[in-house]
Amino acid sequence: MQDGDSLVQETISKEYEVSRVPVREALRQLQAEGLVSLRTHKGALAISTKRETVIELLDLRILLECDILSHALTRLQETDLFACRGDLR
Numbered sequence: 001m002q003d004g005d006s007l008v009q010e011t012i013s014k015e016y017e018v019s020r021v022p023v024r025e026a027l028r029q030l031q032a033e034g035l036v037s038l039r040t041h042k043g044a045l046a047i048s049t050k051r052e053t054v055i056e057l058l059d060l061r062i063l064l065e066c067d068i069l070s071h072a073l074t075r076l077q078e079t080d081l082f083a084c085r086g087d088l089r
Helices: 009-016 020-032 051-074 078-085
Strands: 036-039 043-046
Touching: 009 020, 020 036, 020 043
Parallel strands: none
Antiparallel strands: 036 043
16 A cells, blocks of 8 residues: 555445444544545545554553553453353353
């Protein structure tokens, strides 16, 4: 994918055999992360990002998600596990 390449929702949805709704949502999330530019009535365009920047962002995300998980696990209760499995105990 090159900077400025057009991202066509219909083409992507056919390639991955999904409806356009999850593709549209994915493009919105990519826009929030600065990887896609959405233009009204014009579609989406890819935005190039340096490899080093992407790696740095992923490293930060790993650190944050692991920290959040460790805090969540200290608060985990048996009833939470039952709720995850759908048990009504």
